[in-house]
Amino acid sequence: MNFENWWLLSFPLFFLLGWLAAKIDVKQLVTESKRIPSTYIEGLNFLLNEEKDKAIEVLIQLSRSEPESVELQFAIGSLFRDKGDMQRALAVHQGLLDRPVLTNSQRNRAVLAVGRDFMKSGLYDRAEEFLRRVSGDEHLPEAIKLLTDLYVIQNDWARAIDTAYKLRATTGVKNNAQIAHFMIELAAICRTERDDEGAIKWLSKAISEDSLSPRPLIDLGNVFKGQGRYQEAINVWWKLEKCCPKYIALISDELMDCHQNLGIKNQCLAKIKDIIEVDPIHELLLSAFEMSTELQGMEAANDLAQDFLRKTSDVTWAIPVLNSIKANLEETSRQEVYLLIRVLETYRQDKQYQCESCGFQANTHYWRCPACRLWDTYPPTAIQIGALG
């Protein structure tokens, strides 16, 4: 803006001040703030500074002069729970329940608070008892959500499914992905009990519940493969190509095995080449290189490696390229290239799967993070943890 025109800025500023004056009755604001006892402000300050002990002290002091205040008791109880002092949190919340005069909403809120306290204390039976007692529209969704979490903690997947459906019916929340995971957990239990038919039933239900989820397709293919139904496994796994091709990385070895067993590994190589043409997924490049070496010979595989190196600049592909060059060199130069390969191999670090939510790293892929317990936070491809990564 031209310097001489700076005063033009004053127009929007005056407009804003006028608008604020119209919205806020300044006199009223001053009167209200005088009505707020200074102890509230003191307690609020402690809370804002994360000094929970001092905040509790101030609020308890305040509650002596205002013993009827239900809100104060809820605030004190929540602070005790946040601090992990469950005995006192329960005492405060149960004290509220003992009051003869409470509105329905306040009573439900107190029942919910007691349920939450028992849940945090690890007393799941008592938590369930209280959470099931919550009724009415206002606090019911939270109670159902907590009940679902409670069943998940206990691996009670059938009940988790029931409450998750109830939550959807009550609030309209789209929790299809969550319900599908619960169904797949039930399928996994069937598999440990060698009940393949039960597993197939739950996995099919999970696919209907969340058609975009890769997990039931992957697990269903594994059940078919275990039964020797290789073509069916292949058909299910290739469905991943449409919804989420990166997840093929998780079953690329099994996919190659099935094609091998049917004597159609060429088809597998052709299909994987199509996918990596669009998206050079590291694990699929490795599979293509392995199959190309086996089916087409070293020369064709090295051509592929050169192509991958150009596309990805990944050190992994420099090694086969150098190996192919090495064969045509004189002895001294060959030794130097050999040394270079050795150096590159030290840079080719192990890859790890990493949770996108909490950063927890693992050697295997998890559908549910073992650290933060969230679902679907692991990408299907591992990341390089190393100097060149």
Ligand SMILES: [Zn+2]
């Ligand atoms: Zn995590």
